[in-house]
Amino acid sequence: MDAIFAPRSVAVIGASSDPKRIGGRPVDFLKRHGFAGPIFPINPKSPVVQGLTAYPSISEAPETPDLAVIALPAPLAVKAVEDCAARGVGGAVIFSSGFSEVDSAGAALQARMVDIAREGGMRLVGPNCLGIANVRHNLYATFTPGVETHLPRSGDVSIVSQSGAFGSYCMTLVRMRGLGVNIWATTGNSCDVDFADAVAYCAEDENTRVIMGYLEGATDRDRLIEALELARAKSKPVVMMKVGRSAVGAEAAQSHTASLAGSDAIYDAVFRQYGVYRARSVDEMFDVTYACSGSSSLMNGDRLGLVTVSGGVGVLMADEAEEYGLEVPALPDHAQKKLKEVLPFAGVRNPVDVTAQLVNQIDLLETNMDVLFGDGDIDGAIIFMSTVGLVSDLNEAIRSGLERSREKYPGRPMLFCSLTEPEGRAAYERSGFIVFEEATRAVRAMAALRYFARSFQRLRESDPVPDLPKLSPLPDGMVNEIKAKALLAEAGIGIVRETLAETPDAAAAAADEMGYPVVLKIASPDILHKSDIGGVALNLRSAEEVRSAGARILKLASEKVPDARIEGLVVAEQAAPGLEAILGVAQDPVFGPVVMFGLGGVLVEALEDVSFRVAPFGPAEARRMIDEIRARKLLDDFRGVPKRDIDALAEALARLSAYAAHHGAALESIDVNPLIVGAQGQGAVAADAVIIPAGPEAP
Structure with a gap:
């Protein structure tokens, strides 16, 4: 990456004698703004470009440059990367468009270019980008008009933007507000060096104090999280403008968690989890950057x-x-x-x-x-x-x-x-x-x-992810709630005693043996939201009540979901009174398994008062997750109701996150609804659970 952001010499391939053209601007900027190293214009048609000796090809340059700036049409740009790799150039910034942003043919051309660069040990920024700058080194490998006449002063703010135009706007605003710029990077198509790579480089750079970011969407979970973790480890604030706040995430109505986990909610959670400040406006982004x-x-x-x-x-x-x-x-x-x-x-x-x-x-x-x-x-x-x-x-x-x-x-x-x-x-x-x-x-x-x-x-707090014992593999398909809770119990999540009965009479016998009061529920992998069809009966205190409720539940199930597979009735001990919570796991297309938390059982879906975290995490992070919801005060002493067992709730969330991370992409979703949170010291138990493994097409 130093070859890109701190090169000792630069070649401009497609260099133009006209300083107003895209191929002429970087030559003009490098020359006029005081880049200290050699500048090699590459132009087979002109021996001199803007007063500098030009060369027909990169192979004929007098020395191997660290960085090449490529301003050529897409097919020629691929050939230029091939020539640079053969010459041993360390990195290239590619202005050219016509790649993956256009069509599948462009995407194939871009993939070929990446393969060439990787075989040659070369890093690429772009294509379809506005370039990069290192103000401290007077390096302006860009064609933005933003540095044509007014340069930012050297300072400690580094800017990383997926958008070239917005990145140029940011650099200009930073200058106009009197701040100093260090590194500036626009990543365009991010075929190789992506947003996360540039953030990580700035985090390592000793002259960067604050990182300002513009993000439209991440493509690599691990790279982004590692970059954000690195910035926090270096005590460097990251101030982020993430666009796309509308909910365009999962629409799977089968899962409470998936229906609530819009993509923007997950980005919000990731930023909070890894200490990124998300600005809601340009003014806020600059105010926070200025303060930091x-x-x-x-x-x-x-x-x-x-x-x-x-x-x-x-x-x-x-x-x-x-x-x-x-x-x-x-x-x-x-x-x-x-x-x-x-x-x-x-x-x-x-x-x-x-x-x-x-x-x-x-x-x-x-x-x-x-x-x-x-x-x-x-x-x-x-x-x-x-x-x-x-x-x-x-x-x-x-x-x-x-x-x-x-x-x-x-x-x-x-x-x-x-x-x-x-x-x-x-x-x-x-x-x-x-x-x-x-x-x-x-x-x-x-x-x-x-x-x-x-x-x-x-960073100075100890918050280890729970260490889970050996876990059973996920089943091939959906299982009944008894099996689902048994799997979660292996992860250390508390559950109530329960058994499966095939008939109302068998349910009554099981209730007699278990002791009253009991809860009765329909057992079917095809009926996920049991209460919606009248498939749950609470506080049953005699065998007769169990038989009557069982018959009613089976009748309602056959009428309302006639094609459902009915396995019988779940007889469960009724948990001690407590506050209902919902815990869930959903698969995010970028960040993988994410954990959801909310209060209120079925009401949480209506209120959307939930928080998310990327799995896995420890109990301390789970407590921060708990503290984010609007209904948080219900967990404390409230109107005569004792404080709830927040430690047990946080432990359950952390253990669920470890379970989700263990199974990764093999898991589609989990709903634990409700988790009954008892009074302080009395623990928390899952009263119902659904586990949906991913389909065979999942990675």
């Missing part, structure tokens, strides 16, 4: 301090902080008293409303920061100054005071929010402060700093 690039520290706790000259804006920021999971705690009484002594008219609870008095006594700001950080134990602060930032002589005093506060309280980010003139903003930024003009954007940026701090902290 410019802040000297992440926010290592949830406690946010707000200092404001406007009480209303303080409330606005507090509302936004709560929305984004930050606390705005009241300052301790002694801290409030201390502030009241110097600011008698101020609101001192937090937000701290310093009023217009601050303009007369600018040194009060430093006093405020001392109280917030020193007495209030605040983890980060936002200082809202309205239009004060437009006053140049006040800015110098404010900035100096904030610098002293930062020295006294390192590791606690401070964001400055005010209208400013360009030179005033630049002065704050030179001092290492993040400046926002709009208050809620500052809060969201601070929340992102907290998000990444939590993500990086997780």
Whole structure:
């Protein structure tokens, strides 16, 4: 990859003497923008290109270049890759279109090109891409107009985009917002070097601090996850714009999990699982990137301090902080008293409303920061100054005071929010402060700093995936729920006692032996949602009730699903009262088996209050998964109902994830619905389960 992103020499194949043509732009950019190494234009029709000696072919260049930029029609581009591989070129960037993005013939041409490159030990970016850049090395192997006249300054933001146009837009916006760029990569068709490869390279690059990504869709689960894990291991924030939020995932109505697992929900889960911040707008993406690039520290706790000259804006920021999971705690009484002594008219609870008095006594700001950080134990602060930032002589005093506060309280980010003139903003930024003009954007940026701090902290936590004993192979087809639960029990998931009875009389006898109360259910591999047809009877307390319910269930099954295979009746002990949860597994076409969690049994499908994770994961990740749903508070003490056994629930989710990962693509889906979660210390048991193995066409 160094041959692509840090080459010592570059050849441009299809080089044009016209610097406005696609083949002429990279020659012009490399030459004009100061690339330090040799540039070899390759053009069989011209001995000189843009003042540089040109060569008829790559084989006739005076030395082997590290990188070749190919700007030729598709068939000629394949021949150029073949020539480069024969010469020993390390990598190539291919602008050419007409490959897999067009038709099957183009896809075959692209596959041939990849084979040639791999045989020659060569890496390819593209085809159908806008190119790459390394600003630090003055390398612009691209034809984007975005670097024609205005270059980004060298910095610590690296940009990886599947879209060339959006990637160019991002690089230009980064420049216009005053940030510096390091590596820029557009991957196009991603025939070899894909989005994940470029992210991984940036994660390893010592000059990259933040990675900005634009993703339309991943093609290789393992490469993407490894890249995201690497970025987190290197403590490098990844800020992602993932397009395609509409639900276009699985439509298999047979499985609750599959019907809820739209593709975008899975990407959301992957990003949360591996610490990627997903931006919902271009503004948010740039705000978060700006904060991560410019802040000297992440926010290592949830406690946010707000200092404001406007009480209303303080409330606005507090509302936004709560929305984004930050606390705005009241300052301790002694801290409030201390502030009241110097600011008698101020609101001192937090937000701290310093009023217009601050303009007369600018040194009060430093006093405020001392109280917030020193007495209030605040983890980060936002200082809202309205239009004060437009006053140049006040800015110098404010900035100096904030610098002293930062020295006294390192590791606690401070964001400055005010209208400013360009030179005033630049002065704050030179001092290492993040400046926002709009208050809620500052809060969201601070929340992102907290998000990444939590993500990086997780790397220091031990969260092993459960080690499962030897498991039975999956059956060839669907099995009854007794067999399904027996298979899950092998993974350590709790189940209720149960037996299969062929007739209502046999069911009554089994219930007598088991003890009451019992649950009775239809047993059929063709009836997955038993309650929908009246195929479940609860709280049966006598043999007669069992016989009557059994006869009724069998009659309803034959009437409503006449073609269903009926194996009999399941007689199960009725689980102790608890909260119903649903656990599931579905196959995602990119990420493989994913695990779902929700509360409420059949209601979860209507509410769609669920969370997902890619299998496998440990109990700590399962707890984060549990915490994401809107109904989470039902697991705690709630209206006289005791706290539920969250440890047992998290263990069940982790074990289900290990089971799903073990079977991989051989598994189509699992539904555990309901899982009865008892009171704290009483465990969790599966009351019903469905396992659907993948069909014979599955890999």
